[in-house]
Amino acid sequence: MELNAKIPPGPLKDKWNYYKDHAKLVNPANRKKLEVIVVGTGLAGSSAAASLAEMGYKVKSFCFQDSARRAHSVAAQGGVNAAKNYKNDGDSVYRMFYDTIKGGDFRSREANVYRLAECSLHLIDQAVAQGVPFGREYGGYLNNRSFGGVQVSRTFYSRGQTGQQLLLGAYQALTRQVSAKAISLYTRHEMLDLVVVDGKARGIIVRNLDTGKIERHSAHAVILATGGFGKIYYLSTLAMGCNASAIWRAHKKGALMACPSWTQIHPTSLPQSGEYQSKLTLMSESLRNDGRIWVPLKRDDVRKPNDIPETERDYYLERRYPAFGNLAPRDISSRAAKERIDAGYGIGAQKNAVYLDFSKALKEQGEAKIKEKYGNLFSMYRKITDIDAYKEPMMISPAAHFSMGGLWVDYELMTTIPGLFALGEANFADHGANRLGANSLLQACVDGYFVAPYTVSNYLADEIKTGPVPADSMEFIEAEQKAKELLARLVAIKGDKTADYYHKKLGKLLYDHCGLSRNREGLSFAIAEIKKLRADFYLHLAVPGTPEEMNAELEKAGRVADYLEVAELMCYDALTREESCGAHFREEYQTPEGEALRNDEKFCFVSAWDWRGLDQEPALVPEPLTFENVALTVRSYK
Amino acid sequence: MKIFLKIWRQKDAKSNGKLVDYEMDNVIPHMSFLEMMDTLNEKLVLSGEHPVEFDHDCREGICGQCGVMINGRAHGPLKNTTTCQLHMRSFKDGDTIYIEPFRAEGFPIKRDLKVDRSAFDRIIGAGGFVSVNTGQAPEANSIPITHEIAESAFDSAACIGCGACVATCKNSSAALFTSAKISHLAKLPQGQQEARKRALTMVAQMDAEDFGHCSNTEACEVECPQGISVLNIARMNWEFLKGNVLK
Numbered sequence: 001m002e003l004n005a006k007i008p009p010g011p012l013k014d015k016w017n018y019y020k021d022h023a024k025l026v027n028p029a030n031r032k033k034l035e036v037i038v039v040g041t042g043l044a045g046s047s048a049a050a051s052l053a054e055m056g057y058k059v060k061s062f063c064f065q066d067s068a069r070r071a072h073s074v075a076a077q078g079g080v081n082a083a084k085n086y087k088n089d090g091d092s093v094y095r096m097f098y099d100t101i102k103g104g105d106f107r108s109r110e111a112n113v114y115r116l117a118e119c120s121l122h123l124i125d126q127a128v129a130q131g132v133p134f135g136r137e138y139g140g141y142l143n144n145r146s147f148g149g150v151q152v153s154r155t156f157y158s159r160g161q162t163g164q165q166l167l168l169g170a171y172q173a174l175t176r177q178v179s180a181k182a183i184s185l186y187t188r189h190e191m192l193d194l195v196v197v198d199g200k201a202r203g204i205i206v207r208n209l210d211t212g213k214i215e216r217h218s219a220h221a222v223i224l225a226t227g228g229f230g231k232i233y234y235l236s237t238l239a240m241g242c243n244a245s246a247i248w249r250a251h252k253k254g255a256l257m258a259c260p261s262w263t264q265i266h267p268t269s270l271p272q273s274g275e276y277q278s279k280l281t282l283m284s285e286s287l288r289n290d291g292r293i294w295v296p297l298k299r300d301d302v303r304k305p306n307d308i309p310e311t312e313r314d315y316y317l318e319r320r321y322p323a324f325g326n327l328a329p330r331d332i333s334s335r336a337a338k339e340r341i342d343a344g345y346g347i348g349a350q351k352n353a354v355y356l357d358f359s360k361a362l363k364e365q366g367e368a369k370i371k372e373k374y375g376n377l378f379s380m381y382r383k384i385t386d387i388d389a390y391k392e393p394m395m396i397s398p399a400a401h402f403s404m405g406g407l408w409v410d411y412e413l414m415t416t417i418p419g420l421f422a423l424g425e426a427n428f429a430d431h432g433a434n435r436l437g438a439n440s441l442l443q444a445c446v447d448g449y450f451v452a453p454y455t456v457s458n459y460l461a462d463e464i465k466t467g468p469v470p471a472d473s474m475e476f477i478e479a480e481q482k483a484k485e486l487l488a489r490l491v492a493i494k495g496d497k498t499a500d501y502y503h504k505k506l507g508k509l510l511y512d513h514c515g516l517s518r519n520r521e522g523l524s525f526a527i528a529e530i531k532k533l534r535a536d537f538y539l540h541l542a543v544p545g546t547p548e549e550m551n552a553e554l555e556k557a558g559r560v561a562d563y564l565e566v567a568e569l570m571c572y573d574a575l576t577r578e579e580s581c582g583a584h585f586r587e588e589y590q591t592p593e594g595e596a597l598r599n600d601e602k603f604c605f606v607s608a609w610d611w612r613g614l615d616q617e618p619a620l621v622p623e624p625l626t627f628e629n630v631a632l633t634v635r636s637y638k
Numbered sequence: 639m640k641i642f643l644k645i646w647r648q649k650d651a652k653s654n655g656k657l658v659d660y661e662m663d664n665v666i667p668h669m670s671f672l673e674m675m676d677t678l679n680e681k682l683v684l685s686g687e688h689p690v691e692f693d694h695d696c697r698e699g700i701c702g703q704c705g706v707m708i709n710g711r712a713h714g715p716l717k718n719t720t721t722c723q724l725h726m727r728s729f730k731d732g733d734t735i736y737i738e739p740f741r742a743e744g745f746p747i748k749r750d751l752k753v754d755r756s757a758f759d760r761i762i763g764a765g766g767f768v769s770v771n772t773g774q775a776p777e778a779n780s781i782p783i784t785h786e787i788a789e790s791a792f793d794s795a796a797c798i799g800c801g802a803c804v805a806t807c808k809n810s811s812a813a814l815f816t817s818a819k820i821s822h823l824a825k826l827p828q829g830q831q832e833a834r835k836r837a838l839t840m841v842a843q844m845d846a847e848d849f850g851h852c853s854n855t856e857a858c859e860v861e862c863p864q865g866i867s868v869l870n871i872a873r874m875n876w877e878f879l880k881g882n883v884l885k
Binding site: 047050051054065066067068069070072074075084086122124125126127128129130131133134135136137138139140141142158159161164165168171172173175176178179185187210239240241273274276277278279281282380383384386449450453496498500542543544545549550551552553 | 650666668669670672673676677679680682683684686687688689691693694695696697698699700701702703716719723725727748749752754755756758759762763764766767768769770771772773774775776777778779781782783784785788789791792795796798799822823826828829
């Protein structure tokens with residue numbers, strides 16, 4: 001199998017225009033005969049569903065939450081990047097493209113990344129027109145803040161709730177189309193399988209989570225915008241319901257997965273405080289604009305942070321990366337924190353955290369200014385920890401956050417199954433081996449508002465003669481049968497361990513062996529352990545009740561069943577990439593200073609994986625990356 | 639800590655429900671309220687009982703999915719805090735905690751503590767948007783909006799749609815929720831074109847969903863996790879009257 005990314009011809013800056021000028025169109029009279037399924041109602045899903053419905057396509061939209069407005073895009077705090085150059089600080093589309101390529105450690109496609117930067121300009125316009133209340137200067141013009149990995153201010157924000165505000169804009173656009181009867185919306189519905197007919201994606205099998213009823217839905221194209229799967233680590237910054245099931249089940253139907261092990265471990269989350277803990281709350285990266293990160297110079301220092309004098313503090317990011325300081329990119333900041341914690345300088349009861357200190361900013365800018373910028377974050381911190389961060393430093397720690405990996409897609413965001421598209425965090429496309437802060441809201445929006453309307457239309461142009469897609473073909477019946485069998489199998493085990501028990505065990509294995517740093521031995525060990533854990537799961541899982549009713553434990557069990565398979569592929573992915581790049585840090589491949597050591601000669605490719613069944617090793621299908629516009633350099637933030 | 643729980647159990651929308659007693663030993667003050675519920679559910683699953691169904695997702699106070707009545711208060715004893723952000727340090731050893739679903743005509747119970755809040759989506763669908771299609775937007779800085787207006791619009795837009803305002807209101811009024819969206823959009827130039835019509839259609843939908851009227855007790859603002867101000871309701875009434883007079 002050979003992968004064709006379908007990059008348009010011409011110079012980098014003209015590729016997207018070339019594509020738009022040459023993409024096939026569907027005339028308005030034909031659009032209403034064509035159906036599109038969109039799974040997920042986060043930024044990518046809502047924006048794609050709304051935009052396609054506005055064009056005249058018949059759209060069916062699905063989410064597992066009880067309202068489309070609750071998808072996890074809602075939790076993104078800090079901001080969204082755009083190369084508007086409103087700050088007159090030297091920003092441009094090219095510079096944003098370069099920052100993103102470099103931030104991703106040269107493991108993403110030039111053409112995709114350039115398009116992301118180019119479309120960022122329109123996204124801000126679109127969001128403002130929808131009524132998204134971005135932060136503004138007193139004169140009335142839009143304001144920006146800085147994020148990690150860049151030297152300009154290009155991040156637009158709505159206090160610490162930017163994801164919420166952008167999502168509400170997209171959600172409102174979606175509900176507008178629901179009211180116009182252009183979208184049929186199915187909340188509390190979870191996708192169980194993809195239906196492929198004659199090699200094309202033709203529909204999905206879903207379970208109504210309120211009633212347990214299994215339904216078939218057919219369409220001319222299927223879009224998965226189902227988000228990331230960082231929750232596989234159990235303790236993560238993600239929502240409890242985030243999962244890999246939709247993309248994993250599509251993978252098992254033939255869609256290749258790319259770089260699944262590339263998970264961003266976010267440097268500024270709240271540390272774990274006990275075994276009962278269900279999630280790690282993120283503190284926005286925007287805090288690093290004014291917060292300084294440090295640990296005591298002395299090991300096992302038990303003094304209170306305010307009692308440790310300036311001279312006995314190690315501001316290790318400022319020390320190691322003077323050019324970027326506290327705004328070093330996430331992978332680098334997280335690894336630097338782990339290095340200090342592992343060396344015995346960690347703070348807090350479990351010695352698993354570092355300080356994020358605002359005292360300097362508070363002294364220079366005053367409490368009112370800091371409150372205006374980060375008020376909700378400080379009050380959230382107080383609610384969770386009972387500590388007043390205006391008086392003493394926050395305690396933070398790295399936590400699993402964002403999946404750079406996902407379904408492999410070409411330039412059109414189409415997977416290796418014709419008619420199956422993957423948008424937003426569900427795909428592997430723009431972020432390479434490390435995502436820059438405030439680029440994920442951007443990617444989700446750009447995929448949904450600006451890319452999918454062109455590329456999905458280009459695909460649908462060849463479907464105008466297909467006619468309605470029946471949902472009673474053999475393929476639908478078989479897929480429904482298989483989905484029901486899995487549910488029945490899970491409740492029939494009647495063992496003595498909960499789905500959470502397995503999820504926690506799996507998460508710990510991944511944190512230890514496929515997290516911030518990895519090595520050959522650990523990954524091989526993890527693969528063997530995951531196989532054992534999976535076997536145990538099918539012998540000892542306990543799920544009460546039946547599949548024919550509302551059953552939250554069954555939902556969890558289904559997701560964990562998939563995680564137990566995804567985890568194994570993640571470890572293969574990490575094991576076979578014998579280099580360090582971005583978030584993928586292989587201990588065998590590092591510089592004498594402990595920085596990531598890339599191997600461009602052997603590993604300048606995307607690892608796409610083909611499913612061969614549980615009893616066989618997955619097959620690696622590399623997509624070589626070619627760089628025509630940037631020189632591959634050592635990624636230095638020193 | 640030892641905690642005694644009285645939790646509303648109801649098999650489905652049609653069955654009758656009742657309060658069921660549970661005891662929890664070894665509750666740790668640092669636990670979140672929902673982690674305490676997780677621990678209870680783990681016990682129930684292992685004993686073969688159906689765990690307590692409750693809504694939750696992000697567990698950081700922003701998705702709006704969680705929400706139960708705790709000792710008769712929406713989201714529990716703390717002000718402006720979602721259920722998921724409440725921690726067990728807010729309770730004492732030996733406390734008895736009553737846990738019930740949000741109750742309102744407009745929020746039918748689905749199972750145990752889960753209620754159907756889709757009425758909120760239909761209220762937004764009745765006009766809680768700016769009618770702009772993808773691709774129509776002008777350059778973002780072409781319409782300046784002062785810092786104060788943008789911040790004030792944000793204050794209204796911050797609503798997370800959890801329904802605590804309805805649950806806490808003696809009339810089960812959705813006025814705070816509806817008015818927050820009407821105000822958010824009416825304050826911004828982008829939303830002003832449709833402001834009058836929006837107030838009429840959204841209020842009509844709110845009434846059609848079996849929510850009661852607002853009688854200005856202001857209880858909603860006290861429980862709102864985002865501290866949405868009741869001044870939004872005043873603005874809604876103003877927009878509604880304006881819409882009616884000028885229609």
